[in-house]
Amino acid sequence: MDIIQTRWESLVKGLVPNVPAAVLFSDRPRPMDEELRARLSREQLAGFAQIRAPEREREWIEARRLEVQLADRIGTGAFRSVAHARTTEGPAVLVVGASWTPAIAGVGVDLEPWDREIPPRAAARLADSREWEAAREAGLSAIDVWVVKEACFKAVPGNRGTVMPAYRLQALEREASGGAFGEVQAPVAGGALRVRFKIFRWGRFAVGLAIAPAAQRSISDQ
Numbered sequence: 001m002d003i004i005q006t007r008w009e010s011l012v013k014g015l016v017p018n019v020p021a022a023v024l025f026s027d028r029p030r031p032m033d034e035e036l037r038a039r040l041s042r043e044q045l046a047g048f049a050q051i052r053a054p055e056r057e058r059e060w061i062e063a064r065r066l067e068v069q070l071a072d073r074i075g076t077g078a079f080r081s082v083a084h085a086r087t088t089e090g091p092a093v094l095v096v097g098a099s100w101t102p103a104i105a106g107v108g109v110d111l112e113p114w115d116r117e118i119p120p121r122a123a124a125r126l127a128d129s130r131e132w133e134a135a136r137e138a139g140l141s142a143i144d145v146w147v148v149k150e151a152c153f154k155a156v157p158g159n160r161g162t163v164m165p166a167y168r169l170q171a172l173e174r175e176a177s178g179g180a181f182g183e184v185q186a187p188v189a190g191g192a193l194r195v196r197f198k199i200f201r202w203g204r205f206a207v208g209l210a211i212a213p214a215a216q217r218s219i220s221d222q
Protein backbone atom coordinates (compact mmCIF):
# COMPACT_ATOMS: atom_id res chain seq x y z
CA MET A 1 0.00 0.00 0.00
CA ASP A 2 1.18 3.49 -0.81
CA ILE A 3 -0.10 6.64 0.80
CA ILE A 4 -0.47 9.78 -1.27
CA GLN A 5 -1.46 11.92 1.64
CA THR A 6 0.10 15.33 1.39
CA ARG A 7 -1.38 16.32 -1.95
CA TRP A 8 -4.89 15.48 -0.80
CA GLU A 9 -4.37 17.37 2.46
CA SER A 10 -3.29 20.47 0.66
CA LEU A 11 -6.47 20.32 -1.42
CA VAL A 12 -8.68 19.74 1.62
CA LYS A 13 -6.98 22.53 3.55
CA GLY A 14 -7.77 24.95 0.76
CA LEU A 15 -11.46 24.30 1.42
CA VAL A 16 -11.76 23.44 5.11
CA PRO A 17 -8.69 23.68 7.32
CA ASN A 18 -7.47 20.84 9.52
CA VAL A 19 -9.66 18.05 8.22
CA PRO A 20 -7.86 14.71 8.62
CA ALA A 21 -7.71 13.09 5.20
CA ALA A 22 -5.93 10.23 3.47
CA VAL A 23 -5.41 8.81 0.00
CA LEU A 24 -4.48 5.13 -0.12
CA PHE A 25 -3.28 3.33 -3.26
CA SER A 26 -2.57 -0.33 -3.97
CA ASP A 27 -1.56 -2.19 -7.11
CA ARG A 28 -0.73 -5.39 -5.26
CA PRO A 29 -4.12 -6.93 -4.46
CA ARG A 30 -4.01 -9.69 -1.87
CA PRO A 31 -6.61 -12.43 -1.30
CA MET A 32 -9.28 -12.29 1.41
CA ASP A 33 -7.95 -13.21 4.85
CA GLU A 34 -9.57 -13.72 8.25
CA GLU A 35 -8.41 -10.33 9.54
CA LEU A 36 -10.22 -8.51 6.73
CA ARG A 37 -13.27 -10.81 6.85
CA ALA A 38 -13.71 -9.98 10.54
CA ARG A 39 -13.91 -6.24 9.70
CA LEU A 40 -16.61 -6.55 7.01
CA SER A 41 -20.33 -6.17 7.61
CA ARG A 42 -22.88 -8.87 6.89
CA GLU A 43 -24.13 -6.80 3.91
CA GLN A 44 -20.62 -6.48 2.52
CA LEU A 45 -19.99 -10.23 2.83
CA ALA A 46 -23.33 -10.92 1.11
CA GLY A 47 -22.31 -8.54 -1.71
CA PHE A 48 -18.94 -10.26 -1.99
CA ALA A 49 -20.63 -13.66 -2.32
CA GLN A 50 -22.49 -12.35 -5.41
CA ILE A 51 -19.33 -11.47 -7.34
CA ARG A 52 -18.65 -13.93 -10.16
CA ALA A 53 -15.63 -12.51 -12.03
CA PRO A 54 -12.24 -13.27 -10.36
CA GLU A 55 -10.78 -9.91 -11.50
CA ARG A 56 -13.70 -8.00 -9.94
CA GLU A 57 -13.33 -10.12 -6.78
CA ARG A 58 -9.66 -9.11 -6.41
CA GLU A 59 -10.50 -5.43 -6.94
CA TRP A 60 -13.37 -5.58 -4.46
CA ILE A 61 -11.27 -7.22 -1.73
CA GLU A 62 -8.46 -4.70 -2.07
CA ALA A 63 -10.89 -1.75 -2.06
CA ARG A 64 -12.45 -3.02 1.19
CA ARG A 65 -8.98 -3.55 2.68
CA LEU A 66 -8.02 0.05 1.87
CA GLU A 67 -11.35 1.30 3.29
CA VAL A 68 -10.63 -0.52 6.57
CA GLN A 69 -7.17 1.07 6.70
CA LEU A 70 -8.72 4.44 5.91
CA ALA A 71 -11.21 4.06 8.79
CA ASP A 72 -8.34 3.20 11.15
CA ARG A 73 -6.63 6.45 10.18
CA ILE A 74 -9.45 8.96 10.03
CA GLY A 75 -12.50 7.30 11.60
CA THR A 76 -15.48 5.30 10.43
CA GLY A 77 -17.74 8.32 9.83
CA ALA A 78 -15.49 9.57 7.07
CA PHE A 79 -16.41 10.66 3.56
CA ARG A 80 -14.85 8.28 1.09
CA SER A 81 -14.62 7.35 -2.56
CA VAL A 82 -13.12 4.39 -4.44
CA ALA A 83 -11.67 4.01 -7.94
CA HIS A 84 -10.41 0.90 -9.72
CA ALA A 85 -8.21 0.68 -12.81
CA ARG A 86 -7.33 -2.43 -14.79
CA THR A 87 -4.01 -2.59 -16.60
CA THR A 88 -2.00 -5.39 -18.20
CA GLU A 89 -0.07 -5.53 -14.90
CA GLY A 90 -3.27 -6.16 -12.93
CA PRO A 91 -5.78 -4.11 -10.97
CA ALA A 92 -4.99 -0.94 -9.06
CA VAL A 93 -7.23 0.61 -6.40
CA LEU A 94 -7.33 4.11 -4.96
CA VAL A 95 -9.40 5.07 -1.93
CA VAL A 96 -9.71 8.62 -0.62
CA GLY A 97 -11.34 9.89 2.52
CA ALA A 98 -11.82 12.93 4.71
CA SER A 99 -13.09 12.97 8.30
CA TRP A 100 -16.65 14.12 8.75
CA THR A 101 -17.16 17.90 8.80
CA PRO A 102 -20.32 19.90 8.10
CA ALA A 103 -18.36 21.85 5.47
CA ILE A 104 -18.10 18.86 3.09
CA ALA A 105 -20.89 17.13 1.15
CA GLY A 106 -18.72 14.42 -0.40
CA VAL A 107 -15.35 13.44 -1.83
CA GLY A 108 -14.62 11.76 -5.14
CA VAL A 109 -11.74 10.04 -6.87
CA ASP A 110 -10.94 8.58 -10.25
CA LEU A 111 -7.94 6.68 -11.52
CA GLU A 112 -7.14 5.82 -15.16
CA PRO A 113 -3.98 4.73 -16.98
CA TRP A 114 -2.67 8.04 -18.33
CA ASP A 115 -2.20 6.59 -21.82
CA ARG A 116 -5.81 5.36 -22.12
CA GLU A 117 -7.35 6.91 -25.19
CA ILE A 118 -10.74 8.60 -25.20
CA PRO A 119 -12.34 8.09 -28.65
CA PRO A 120 -13.05 11.45 -30.38
CA ARG A 121 -16.83 10.96 -30.25
CA ALA A 122 -16.73 10.30 -26.49
CA ALA A 123 -14.45 13.33 -26.03
CA ALA A 124 -16.88 15.52 -27.96
CA ARG A 125 -19.66 14.39 -25.61
CA LEU A 126 -17.55 14.76 -22.46
CA ALA A 127 -16.78 18.50 -22.71
CA ASP A 128 -17.59 21.48 -24.93
CA SER A 129 -15.09 23.43 -27.05
CA ARG A 130 -14.56 26.09 -24.36
CA GLU A 131 -13.65 23.41 -21.81
CA TRP A 132 -11.29 21.65 -24.24
CA GLU A 133 -9.58 24.97 -24.98
CA ALA A 134 -9.05 25.60 -21.24
CA ALA A 135 -7.75 22.05 -20.81
CA ARG A 136 -5.27 22.47 -23.67
CA GLU A 137 -4.01 25.75 -22.21
CA ALA A 138 -3.41 24.03 -18.87
CA GLY A 139 -1.59 21.14 -20.61
CA LEU A 140 -4.29 18.56 -19.82
CA SER A 141 -5.10 15.60 -22.05
CA ALA A 142 -8.49 14.03 -22.71
CA ILE A 143 -7.94 11.38 -20.03
CA ASP A 144 -7.13 14.17 -17.53
CA VAL A 145 -10.48 15.82 -18.26
CA TRP A 146 -12.16 12.43 -17.91
CA VAL A 147 -10.72 11.77 -14.42
CA VAL A 148 -11.56 15.32 -13.30
CA LYS A 149 -15.19 14.93 -14.32
CA GLU A 150 -15.52 11.41 -12.96
CA ALA A 151 -14.00 12.47 -9.59
CA CYS A 152 -16.37 15.47 -9.41
CA PHE A 153 -19.34 13.28 -10.37
CA LYS A 154 -18.50 10.86 -7.55
CA ALA A 155 -18.10 13.69 -5.00
CA VAL A 156 -21.69 14.91 -5.40
CA PRO A 157 -24.11 12.87 -3.23
CA GLY A 158 -27.11 13.59 -5.46
CA ASN A 159 -25.45 12.40 -8.65
CA ARG A 160 -28.10 9.84 -9.60
CA GLY A 161 -29.67 10.82 -12.88
CA THR A 162 -26.84 13.17 -13.82
CA VAL A 163 -24.02 12.49 -16.31
CA MET A 164 -20.39 13.57 -16.40
CA PRO A 165 -20.74 15.98 -19.37
CA ALA A 166 -23.10 18.08 -17.20
CA TYR A 167 -20.17 18.73 -14.82
CA ARG A 168 -18.65 21.85 -16.40
CA LEU A 169 -15.05 22.98 -15.98
CA GLN A 170 -15.24 26.53 -14.61
CA ALA A 171 -11.71 27.29 -13.49
CA LEU A 172 -8.48 25.53 -14.23
CA GLU A 173 -5.03 26.43 -13.03
CA ARG A 174 -1.81 24.68 -13.92
CA GLU A 175 0.58 23.72 -11.14
CA ALA A 176 4.35 23.91 -11.35
CA SER A 177 4.47 20.18 -10.47
CA GLY A 178 2.66 19.38 -13.74
CA GLY A 179 -0.80 18.83 -12.29
CA ALA A 180 -3.66 21.27 -12.15
CA PHE A 181 -6.47 22.28 -9.85
CA GLY A 182 -9.72 24.07 -10.36
CA GLU A 183 -13.48 24.05 -10.05
CA VAL A 184 -16.28 22.21 -11.75
CA GLN A 185 -19.88 23.38 -11.73
CA ALA A 186 -22.02 20.38 -10.82
CA PRO A 187 -25.76 20.12 -11.42
CA VAL A 188 -27.75 19.60 -8.21
CA ALA A 189 -31.45 19.93 -7.48
CA GLY A 190 -32.43 23.59 -7.57
CA GLY A 191 -29.05 24.96 -8.68
CA ALA A 192 -25.40 24.08 -8.96
CA LEU A 193 -22.47 23.26 -6.73
CA ARG A 194 -18.87 24.36 -7.16
CA VAL A 195 -16.78 21.21 -6.73
CA ARG A 196 -13.04 21.68 -6.13
CA PHE A 197 -10.67 19.27 -7.85
CA LYS A 198 -7.03 18.44 -8.18
CA ILE A 199 -5.45 16.36 -10.90
CA PHE A 200 -1.98 14.83 -10.99
CA ARG A 201 0.00 11.89 -12.32
CA TRP A 202 0.73 8.95 -10.01
CA GLY A 203 3.08 6.46 -11.67
CA ARG A 204 1.29 5.26 -14.79
CA PHE A 205 -2.04 6.77 -13.74
CA ALA A 206 -3.89 10.04 -14.04
CA VAL A 207 -5.62 10.74 -10.72
CA GLY A 208 -8.51 13.12 -10.08
CA LEU A 209 -9.52 14.10 -6.55
CA ALA A 210 -12.59 16.18 -5.80
CA ILE A 211 -14.40 17.72 -2.83
CA ALA A 212 -17.98 18.95 -2.94
CA PRO A 213 -18.68 21.68 -0.38
CA ALA A 214 -21.83 21.32 1.72
CA ALA A 215 -22.75 24.99 1.39
CA GLN A 216 -24.65 24.95 -1.89
CA ARG A 217 -24.47 28.30 -3.62
CA SER A 218 -27.42 28.37 -5.95
CA ILE A 219 -26.37 29.83 -9.27
CA SER A 220 -29.29 28.59 -11.30
CA ASP A 221 -30.69 32.09 -11.76
CA GLN A 222 -27.45 33.95 -12.41
Ligand SMILES: CC(C)(COP(=O)(O)OP(=O)(O)OC[C@H]1O[C@@H](n2cnc3c(N)ncnc32)[C@H](O)[C@@H]1OP(=O)(O)O)[C@@H](O)C(=O)NCCC(=O)NCCS
Residues within 6 Å of the ligand: 059, 060, 063, 081, 082, 083, 084, 085, 110, 111, 122, 125, 126, 153, 154, 155, 159, 160, 162, 163, 164, 165
Ligand atom coordinates in the same frame (compact mmCIF):
# COMPACT_ATOMS: atom_id res chain seq x y z
C1 LIG B 1 -20.69 4.74 -11.33
C2 LIG B 1 -19.39 5.28 -11.92
C3 LIG B 1 -19.08 6.59 -11.21
C4 LIG B 1 -18.30 4.23 -11.65
O1 LIG B 1 -17.17 4.44 -12.40
P1 LIG B 1 -16.30 3.24 -13.05
O2 LIG B 1 -15.30 3.88 -13.95
O3 LIG B 1 -17.21 2.22 -13.62
O4 LIG B 1 -15.59 2.56 -11.85
P2 LIG B 1 -14.53 3.14 -10.81
O5 LIG B 1 -13.59 2.07 -10.51
O6 LIG B 1 -13.99 4.48 -11.22
O7 LIG B 1 -15.46 3.40 -9.54
C5 LIG B 1 -16.10 2.34 -8.89
C6 LIG B 1 -16.55 2.79 -7.52
O8 LIG B 1 -17.43 3.92 -7.68
C7 LIG B 1 -18.31 3.92 -6.55
N1 LIG B 1 -19.61 4.33 -7.09
C8 LIG B 1 -20.51 3.61 -7.77
N2 LIG B 1 -21.56 4.38 -8.12
C9 LIG B 1 -21.30 5.63 -7.64
C10 LIG B 1 -22.01 6.87 -7.66
N3 LIG B 1 -23.19 7.01 -8.29
N4 LIG B 1 -21.44 7.94 -7.05
C11 LIG B 1 -20.27 7.85 -6.43
N5 LIG B 1 -19.53 6.70 -6.38
C12 LIG B 1 -20.06 5.60 -6.98
C13 LIG B 1 -18.24 2.55 -5.88
O9 LIG B 1 -17.61 2.74 -4.62
C14 LIG B 1 -17.33 1.74 -6.78
O10 LIG B 1 -16.37 0.92 -6.18
P3 LIG B 1 -16.71 -0.35 -5.24
O11 LIG B 1 -17.80 -1.09 -5.97
O12 LIG B 1 -15.47 -1.12 -5.07
O13 LIG B 1 -17.17 0.26 -3.95
C15 LIG B 1 -19.53 5.54 -13.44
O14 LIG B 1 -19.65 4.35 -14.09
C16 LIG B 1 -20.67 6.44 -13.83
O15 LIG B 1 -21.83 6.14 -13.68
N6 LIG B 1 -20.34 7.61 -14.41
C17 LIG B 1 -21.32 8.57 -14.89
C18 LIG B 1 -21.95 8.13 -16.19
C19 LIG B 1 -21.69 9.10 -17.33
O16 LIG B 1 -21.73 10.29 -17.18
N7 LIG B 1 -21.44 8.56 -18.52
C20 LIG B 1 -21.25 9.40 -19.70
C21 LIG B 1 -19.80 9.53 -20.09
S1 LIG B 1 -19.54 10.66 -21.46
